Amino acid sequence: MSSEAAVTPLDRAKSASAAALPTRSPAYERYLGALRRRTRSIQAWQLGVVVVFLILWEVAPRANWINPMLTSYPSAVARTFMVMLEDGSLAKHTWVTFSETVVGFAGGMVLGTVCAVLLWWSTFLYRVLDPFIVVLNAMPKIALVPIFYIWLGDVASIYAMAIAVSVFITILMLYTGFQAIDPDKIKLVRLFGASRWKVLTKIVLPGSVPTMISTLKVNVGLALVGVVVGEFQAAKAGLGFLIVYGSQIFQMNLVMTAIVVLAVISSLLFVAIQALEATTLRRHGAVGATS
Amino acid sequence: MLAPSGSAPPAVAIRDVTLHYFTPERETLALANVSLEVERGEFIAVVGSSGCGKSTLLSIVSGLLAPSGGDIFIEGRKITAPSPQVGYMFQKDTLLEWRTVLDNVLIGAELLDLDMGVARRRAQELLRRYGLGEFMHSLPHQLSGGMRQRAALARTLCPEPDLLLLDEPFSALDYQTRLALSDEIAGILAAEHKTVILVTHDIGEAISMADRVVVMSRRPGRIKSEHRISFPSFGSSRPGPLEARKCLEFAGYFQTIWDELDLHQAQ
Numbered sequence: 001m002s003s004e005a006a007v008t009p010l011d012r013a014k015s016a017s018a019a020a021l022p023t024r025s026p027a028y029e030r031y032l033g034a035l036r037r038r039t040r041s042i043q044a045w046q047l048g049v050v051v052v053f054l055i056l057w058e059v060a061p062r063a064n065w066i067n068p069m070l071t072s073y074p075s076a077v078a079r080t081f082m083v084m085l086e087d088g089s090l091a092k093h094t095w096v097t098f099s100e101t102v103v104g105f106a107g108g109m110v111l112g113t114v115c116a117v118l119l120w121w122s123t124f125l126y127r128v129l130d131p132f133i134v135v136l137n138a139m140p141k142i143a144l145v146p147i148f149y150i151w152l153g154d155v156a157s158i159y160a161m162a163i164a165v166s167v168f169i170t171i172l173m174l175y176t177g178f179q180a181i182d183p184d185k186i187k188l189v190r191l192f193g194a195s196r197w198k199v200l201t202k203i204v205l206p207g208s209v210p211t212m213i214s215t216l217k218v219n220v221g222l223a224l225v226g227v228v229v230g231e232f233q234a235a236k237a238g239l240g241f242l243i244v245y246g247s248q249i250f251q252m253n254l255v256m257t258a259i260v261v262l263a264v265i266s267s268l269l270f271v272a273i274q275a276l277e278a279t280t281l282r283r284h285g286a287v288g289a290t291s
Numbered sequence: 292m293l294a295p296s297g298s299a300p301p302a303v304a305i306r307d308v309t310l311h312y313f314t315p316e317r318e319t320l321a322l323a324n325v326s327l328e329v330e331r332g333e334f335i336a337v338v339g340s341s342g343c344g345k346s347t348l349l350s351i352v353s354g355l356l357a358p359s360g361g362d363i364f365i366e367g368r369k370i371t372a373p374s375p376q377v378g379y380m381f382q383k384d385t386l387l388e389w390r391t392v393l394d395n396v397l398i399g400a401e402l403l404d405l406d407m408g409v410a411r412r413r414a415q416e417l418l419r420r421y422g423l424g425e426f427m428h429s430l431p432h433q434l435s436g437g438m439r440q441r442a443a444l445a446r447t448l449c450p451e452p453d454l455l456l457l458d459e460p461f462s463a464l465d466y467q468t469r470l471a472l473s474d475e476i477a478g479i480l481a482a483e484h485k486t487v488i489l490v491t492h493d494i495g496e497a498i499s500m501a502d503r504v505v506v507m508s509r510r511p512g513r514i515k516s517e518h519r520i521s522f523p524s525f526g527s528s529r530p531g532p533l534e535a536r537k538c539l540e541f542a543g544y545f546q547t548i549w550d551e552l553d554l555h556q557a558q
Contacts (some may be wrong), residue, residue: 049492184385
């Protein structure tokens with residue numbers, strides 16, 4: 001969000017200058033220069049924060065300010081990372097977690113959308129189920145991990161966890177989005193004789209694309225939480241398994257490597273959704289961008 | 292405005308329409324025994340203070356809302372559901388922001404299962420005529436308010452309805468756009484000989500556009516009076532809305548209808 005805000009004025013200036021005069025006034029040049037400098041200094045500071053953090057992390061255990069057993073060092077983590085990269089184990093564990101996340105995330109999204117559509121279709125059903133969905137959404141799903149393991153076994157319980165964590169919030173967000181569709185737009189298609197199914201496919205679903213994107217954004221993080229927690233309990237592979245295994249044998253290098261890879265996965269998924277958001281919201285114009 | 296021969300049914304007949312609606316708190320009588328006939332090609336304006344049920348009346352005429360009592364006939368046929376003969380324009384343009392302007396105009400044809408080739412040609416022709424030829428493939432958010440409302444008019448007219456229901460279609464626009472666009476749309480509708488029912492709270496808009504102005508009372512909405520509008524000072528033809536506002540008769544009609552609306556009591 002903040003990075004977008006930083007880019008927009010520059011973009012606008014670029015497109016404006018393309019259309020405007022061939023020569024820019026010196027004051028305008030100064031304004032553009034100041035804008036660029038500010039963006040660059042923000043990026044420099046962001047890089048600085050990372051560098052300072054890494055240096056402190058390396059120096060503090062070595063100088064015995066903190067116990068190296070507890071934190072490991074970036075250099076040791078990097079070594080573990082390289083070793084695991086070479087023997088292929090890192091790729092294996094990462095792929096397991098990544099695929100579980102994507103499947104769980106997609107499953108939660110599809111299941112949530114279907115449920116939200118059913119609730120939209122029948123107000124009676126919504127009135128009946130509303131309190132249950134609210135309670136299930138508020139409940140810590142992590143409490144279900146052992147039960148899922150017993151019921152579903154080591155593989156299915158992880159998918160089930162990813163879906164359980166994300167599905168209720170998906171239902172609530174999408175249902176609210178469906179309700180917020182301009183009633184005049186529904187009236188418009190009903191005046192052309194549209195059935196309820198047509199109202200759904202021509203107005204409610206396409207009009208809810210911005211809501212779906214914000215739901216995706218929330219869910220991508222939640223699904224990852226569900227998968228890692230599921231792996232803590234059940235898995236023989238995956239980054240969650242690495243974290244639990246590493247901490248049991250007191251191999252902080254292993255734990256930290258898994259955490260770094262998790263951070264990378266979650267940022268990649270987030271960036272992918274943001275790219276999707278940028279392309280779809282452009283289509284939805286100003287209305288979509290504000291919601 | 293010549294009346295059609297006696298045997299032909301009126302374009303619209305509203306007969307003794309009553310509407311109750313219920314909320315857990317109370318029962319409301321929104322419309323009480325409303326009767327009105329509209330001749331083919333006639334432009335009727337219904338004015339009333341907000342909440343008098345004039346928009347509700349349009350919903351009933353469109354077939355979307357069933358009255359508690361009474362009937363609606365369009366061209367002699369009883370209306371029980373929305374019909375492609377009837378076009379409706381909203382206060383907001385209600386363009387679908389994810390569709391191009393052309394696809395917005397085509398939504399009626401799409402839902403009514405009309406011949407899409409014919410509809411597409413008609414849509415393009417309408418958009419060109421309304422000065423939106425270059426914007427057919429633009430998205431609605433790239434258009435100004437007046438352009439959006441013209442696109443909405445093209446959408447309404449694309450399936451060729453005989454009767455147009457206009458629900459305060461100019462009130463969301465700024466004053467200048469509103470005057471210019473109402474002039475333009477009155478011209479378009481007169482040229483196409485459409486039967487029109489316009490609902491508005493703007494007395495000036497009603498007088499300048501309509502052949503007949505119907506005044507509705509506050510809730511429960513009833514028809515309080517009707518005024519046939521003519522501008523003898525302009526000559527035999529009907530002036531366009533902008534010219535009508537300059538005619539001598541305009542102020543007289545305005546004063547009469549203003550007094551009947553009792554707007555000061557509503558405050």
